[in-house]
Amino acid sequence: MADLSVDFCGIKSPNPFWLASAPPTNTGAQIMRAFDAGWGGAVWKTLGNPIVNVSSRFGGIDYGSTRMMGLNNIELITDRPLDVNLREITEVKKRYPKHVVIASLMVETKDEWREIIQKAEDAGADGLELNFGCPHGMCERGMGSAVGNEPKVLEEIARWAVSFAKTPVIIKLTPNVSDIVEPGEAVLRSGAHAISLINTIKSIMGVDLERMIPLPRVGKYSTNGGYCGPAVKPIALHLLSQLTRHPTIKALPMSGIGGIGTWRDAAEFIALGATTVQVCTAVMHYGYRIVEDMIEGLSDFLDDRGMKSVNELRGLAIGQYQEWGDLDLSFRVVADVNEEKCIGCQLCYVACMDGAHQCIHLPGRTEAEARKAGHLHLPAHVPERAVKAVALANAGQLGPRAVPGTRIPFVDEDECIGCNLCSLVCPVAGCITMKELDSGKPVETWNDRIQKGTNLVPGGLDATERARRF
Amino acid sequence: MDSHSSMNLRLPPGRLEERFHEKKPLYDEHEALTEANRCLYCVDAPCVTACPTKIDVPTFIHKVATGNVRGAARTILTENLLGESCGQVCPVETLCAGACVYNAWERPPIQIGRLQHYAVTTAIANKPDLFELAPETGKTVALVGAGPASIAAAGWLALRGHRAVVFEKKTIPGGLNTLGIAPYKMKGDAALKEIAWVLGLAKGRIELRLGVDVVAGAAGAEEVSAAALLADYDAVFLGLGLGADSAMGVPGEDGEGVVGATAFIERLKADPALTLDGVQRAIVVGGGNTALDAVHELASLGVAATMVYRRSEAKMPGYAHELAAARVDGAGLVEDRAPIEVVRASGKLVALRVAPAKDGKPVGGAAPEDLPADLVIVAIGQNRATQIAQAFAGVALDPKGRVVVDPATHRTGNAKVWSGGDCVNGGKEVVNAVAEAKVAVLAIHSTLMGAN
Ligand SMILES: Cc1cc2nc3c(=O)[nH]c(=O)nc-3n(C[C@H](O)[C@H](O)[C@H](O)COP(=O)(O)OP(=O)(O)OC[C@H]3O[C@@H](n4cnc5c(N)ncnc54)[C@H](O)[C@@H]3O)c2cc1C
Ligand SMILES: Cc1cc2nc3c(=O)[nH]c(=O)nc-3n(C[C@H](O)[C@H](O)[C@H](O)COP(=O)(O)O)c2cc1C
Ligand code: SF4
Ligand code: SF4
Ligand code: SF4
Numbered sequence: 075m076a077d078l079s080v081d082f083c084g085i086k087s088p089n090p091f092w093l094a095s096a097p098p099t100n101t102g103a104q105i106m107r108a109f110d111a112g113w114g115g116a117v118w119k120t121l122g123n124p125i126v127n128v129s130s131r132f133g134g135i136d137y138g139s140t141r142m143m144g145l146n147n148i149e150l151i152t153d154r155p156l157d158v159n160l161r162e163i164t165e166v167k168k169r170y171p172k173h174v175v176i177a178s179l180m181v182e183t184k185d186e187w188r189e190i191i192q193k194a195e196d197a198g199a200d201g202l203e204l205n206f207g208c209p210h211g212m213c214e215r216g217m218g219s220a221v222g223n224e225p226k227v228l229e230e231i232a233r234w235a236v237s238f239a240k241t242p243v244i245i246k247l248t249p250n251v252s253d254i255v256e257p258g259e260a261v262l263r264s265g266a267h268a269i270s271l272i273n274t275i276k277s278i279m280g281v282d283l284e285r286m287i288p289l290p291r292v293g294k295y296s297t298n299g300g301y302c303g304p305a306v307k308p309i310a311l312h313l314l315s316q317l318t319r320h321p322t323i324k325a326l327p328m329s330g331i332g333g334i335g336t337w338r339d340a341a342e343f344i345a346l347g348a349t350t351v352q353v354c355t356a357v358m359h360y361g362y363r364i365v366e367d368m369i370e371g372l373s374d375f376l377d378d379r380g381m382k383s384v385n386e387l388r389g390l391a392i393g394q395y396q397e398w399g400d401l402d403l404s405f406r407v408v409a410d411v412n413e414e415k416c417i418g419c420q421l422c423y424v425a426c427m428d429g430a431h432q433c434i435h436l437p438g439r440t441e442a443e444a445r446k447a448g449h450l451h452l453p454a455h456v457p458e459r460a461v462k463a464v465a466l467a468n469a470g471q472l473g474p475r476a477v478p479g480t481r482i483p484f485v486d487e488d489e490c491i492g493c494n495l496c497s498l499v500c501p502v503a504g505c506i507t508m509k510e511l512d513s514g515k516p517v518e519t520w521n522d523r524i525q526k527g528t529n530l531v532p533g534g535l536d537a538t539e540r541a542r543r544f
Numbered sequence: 545m546d547s548h549s550s551m552n553l554r555l556p557p558g559r560l561e562e563r564f565h566e567k568k569p570l571y572d573e574h575e576a577l578t579e580a581n582r583c584l585y586c587v588d589a590p591c592v593t594a595c596p597t598k599i600d601v602p603t604f605i606h607k608v609a610t611g612n613v614r615g616a617a618r619t620i621l622t623e624n625l626l627g628e629s630c631g632q633v634c635p636v637e638t639l640c641a642g643a644c645v646y647n648a649w650e651r652p653p654i655q656i657g658r659l660q661h662y663a664v665t666t667a668i669a670n671k672p673d674l675f676e677l678a679p680e681t682g683k684t685v686a687l688v689g690a691g692p693a694s695i696a697a698a699g700w701l702a703l704r705g706h707r708a709v710v711f712e713k714k715t716i717p718g719g720l721n722t723l724g725i726a727p728y729k730m731k732g733d734a735a736l737k738e739i740a741w742v743l744g745l746a747k748g749r750i751e752l753r754l755g756v757d758v759v760a761g762a763a764g765a766e767e768v769s770a771a772a773l774l775a776d777y778d779a780v781f782l783g784l785g786l787g788a789d790s791a792m793g794v795p796g797e798d799g800e801g802v803v804g805a806t807a808f809i810e811r812l813k814a815d816p817a818l819t820l821d822g823v824q825r826a827i828v829v830g831g832g833n834t835a836l837d838a839v840h841e842l843a844s845l846g847v848a849a850t851m852v853y854r855r856s857e858a859k860m861p862g863y864a865h866e867l868a869a870a871r872v873d874g875a876g877l878v879e880d881r882a883p884i885e886v887v888r889a890s891g892k893l894v895a896l897r898v899a900p901a902k903d904g905k906p907v908g909g910a911a912p913e914d915l916p917a918d919l920v921i922v923a924i925g926q927n928r929a930t931q932i933a934q935a936f937a938g939v940a941l942d943p944k945g946r947v948v949v950d951p952a953t954h955r956t957g958n959a960k961v962w963s964g965g966d967c968v969n970g971g972k973e974v975v976n977a978v979a980e981a982k983v984a985v986l987a988i989h990s991t992l993m994g995a996n
Contacts, residue, residue, distance in 0.1 A: 139577065417646070481590070
């Protein structure tokens with residue numbers, strides 16, 4: 075079994091799986107149950123000056139029958155007394171010395187920062203995470219994402235913290251910025267030891283159309299909250315890799331957060347450069363028990379790949395994230411329908427007709443029918459399979475459960491631009507694949523063309539010429 | 545004679561039907577959403593083609609999934625005004641759901657009927673007036689029979705601005721949809737509720753005359769003649785259905801204990817006086833869907849019920865899924881046996897004598913056997929009640945007794961007379977009756993409005 079233990083700026087963790095600072099890390103009793111379940115570390119629910127939370131506080135967004143594709147909250151930092159939290163930190167560290175406890179902190183003045191850092195370290199925290207990310211409630215008071223949004227302020231507070239702290243200082247960033255590199259560079263300048271990202275995204279979850287109040291509702295009103303859960307993972311992956319491929323920021327260890335719920339999600343964050351990952355929504359949805367799959371799945375994956383340690387996985391995908399201008403314009407894929415698997419729903423057909431390039435055809439149509447349906451070009455070649463299927467259907471030689479061949483679409487490979495859309499909508503796994511075609515052209519990027527200063531039209535002048543004909 | 549334009553139709557209490565539970569009860573909202581979200585929203589979907597009324601299934605299911613239940617009901621009812629019944633009584637396994645692409649995927653098909661039932665019932669309960677009425681045209685159509693064909697036709701005619709007068713010889717409207725459907729699919733009161741909804745929708749434009757027989761030459765007060773309808777109305781629609789149960793034609797058949805299947809089911813559904821006291825063993829003769837329903841209903845009521853069919857199971861005209869369901873509830877089947885006599889002891893039924901049969905015919909010389917029974921239900925088909933159609937000059941019957949129509953318009957040989965439902969198709973499903981009524985209404989409307 076591969077070694078899952080990691081060293082995060084000097085903090086040793088039995089595995090890369092940490093709980094993010096949120097309701098799952100509200101109390102010591104919870105965190106101890108989480109450690110028993112297998113979590114390697116926990117970032118304590120943010121500590122700070124006393125606040126009051128509202129009721130209700132969460133909103134969810136469903137997709138079809140899948141609940142909570144995204145979650146939002148208008149909760150502030152912990153509403154438990156500081157000394158109770160500190161006592162519990164001590165207790166947890168005493169009982170679980172090998173597990174990681176990070177104190178998440180958010181206060182306002184320099185003196186407050188000095189005081190709370192000292193208290194957290196005295197209580198036994200292995201490190202500090204400065205919450206510069208909370209996008210609601212606290213930022214209006216000049217804290218949370220108000221700091222994360224302002225690189226200068228961020229840098230200054232981070233410097234204070236570094237000067238007061240004896241343990242590593244992690245800066246938790248907000249995604250609510252136009253360029254994540256700016257706060258990333260500020261962290262680097264401040265001397266802080268690591269970055270965690272992302273905190274939640276500013277959001278309104280919906281509108282109660284009966285009451286005309288946005289969601290979640292607090293009495294007669296609502297407010298914007300922070301969005302997280304599976305829906306935000308692509309955003310988090312992008313922001314993480316903006317930092318891990320940056321020439322200087324990449325030196326800092328990263329804790330990846332946002333939409334992680336499975337070992338596969340975690341592996342993706344690690345492949346894009348994260349050392350640890352943090353989880354909130356998935357645990358709020360399914361409980362601490364999900365970590366068992368994360369540990370098992372990740373270590374089996376590493377074993378299969380012949381990797382001895384999770385550290386070997388870290389960053390493997392970063393180099394393959396390039397600018398658009400460095401992509402090979404000669405690379406070509408086309409859609410391929412597997413007629414054995416096709417169930418004839420024709421979702422690929424309508425997606426291509428209305429949302430792509432009208433190159434998926436239904437067998438057995440006359441030219442007039444195809445044109446009436448909206449095809450602008452007719453396939454030069456109709457696959458043998460489609461011809462046979464139509465003949466079979468016409469002869470009435472189909473079994474009762476067979477998909478009539480006339481319902482199984484085929485792709486005009488000459489016209490298919492390889493956009494992937496049909497393969498994304500097809501409900502049947504493995505039915506539409508994108509097969510690679512040899513374009514017969516050498517690798518050439520947009521940047522190559524600019525350098526040559528010659529032909530700047532993607533696809534060549536003949537492509538524009540062809541487009542003009544229709 | 546009762547005359548109704550809108551009413552609170554209900555069957556009397558104390559009927560055997562009330563003992564049955566629905567096998568597919570109305571979905572609650574969450575069940576409906578979960579099932580609706582499974583639907584792939586196919587393009588040119590095969591389920592639509594398979595529905596005789598061509599309901600746009602993916603569109604209505606998509607609307608259920610978005611919470612637009614009223615829109616879903618409109619999509620359904622536009623094509624099938626009796627969509628609430630059909631959602632419960634359609635043999636979906638052989639229609640829409642049987643064509644669902646999930647079958648080819650080897651996964652359970654979408655429960656289209658249940659979603660349809662949910663959408664219509666829920667929408668109507670919230671706001672019954674789902675459609676606006678066209679202005680009055682001043683035309684009136686007479687409809688003979690108050691089965692699904694006529695009820696659907698009357699509703700659509702009213703929406704298009706015409707008045708409709710429905711003549712029904714029974715005192716309960718709805719035809720076999722009220723009095724024939726197996727109670728575990730739908731109860732009679734549900735069919736009556738749907739009729740009341742259609743009457744409400746029509747805002748007084750439909751008049752229901754119950755207990756009035758349309759006959760060749762009227763004699764009594766509860767009779768109306770064909771000639772009078774032709775003279776008094778702008779058009780006539782014949783929704784006659786089929787006739788009384790056919791008899792076996794074997795010795796001993798007449799007398800207590802032997803009863804036709806639709807007559808028996810009608811009493812089970814509507815007559816509180818019917819009991820099964822003293823009936824331990826019952827035999828149902830036949831192999832069609834009516835026989836299957838009868839044996840299934842008896843078995844569900846705790847009677848040891850067996851079907852006797854003159855051919856093999858493989859050749860049964862009844863649906864395989866209905867046979868399987870009847871067996872689950874304890875019904876038996878004896879294949880390749882033909883009834884030759886009803887055995888009685890001092891008039892009282894004791895057994896049905898059957899002979900081994902091959903290809904449906906008794907085998908000569910083979911020893912008969914007596915199957916003991918306290919009740920024999922005869923389900924070998926219905927006679928044609930279509931003779932009355934010929935009283936309308938020009939209307940013809942085919943050799944099988946079916947009313948002859950032009951399939952494109954459902955117009956008969958008499959330019960003023962249209963027809964649809966079981967009397968035309970020889971006995972299919974409620975959904976076919978509605979589909980045919982729809983064709984007829986379009987043709988009647990364009991004729992009355994002078995397009996033709
Ligand atoms: C036992 C049984 C179970 C069935 N189960 C199902 C099922 O589960 N699902 C399904 O879809 N279909 C089922 N059917 C079939 C379905 O009920 C019929 O196809 C449908 O009712 C046909 O409608 P209709 O309007 O053509 O005729 P009917 O429903 O037969 O209605 C005809 C009406 O006309 C009246 N009438 C006839 N002649 C005259 C006259 N001269 N004057 C006045 N009134 C007259 C009759 O009294 C009757 O009320 C079943 C049928 C039977 C017998
Ligand atoms: C209810 C709730 C409360 C949160 N409270 C805090 C907090 O106090 N401090 C903090 O740094 N982040 C807080 N977060 C943000 C999470 O730590 C995490 O960054 C974010 O939810 C993204 O991860 P996820 O997609 O796994 O949920 C909170 C999130 C939620 C849902
Ligand atoms: S989406 Fe997939 S299953 Fe549906 S028709 Fe296209 S290839 Fe076949
Ligand atoms: S075929 Fe099945 S999945 Fe497709 S639209 Fe019809 S019910 Fe939905
Ligand atoms: S009317 Fe019947 S066949 Fe048509 S869609 Fe509804 S349930 Fe299916």
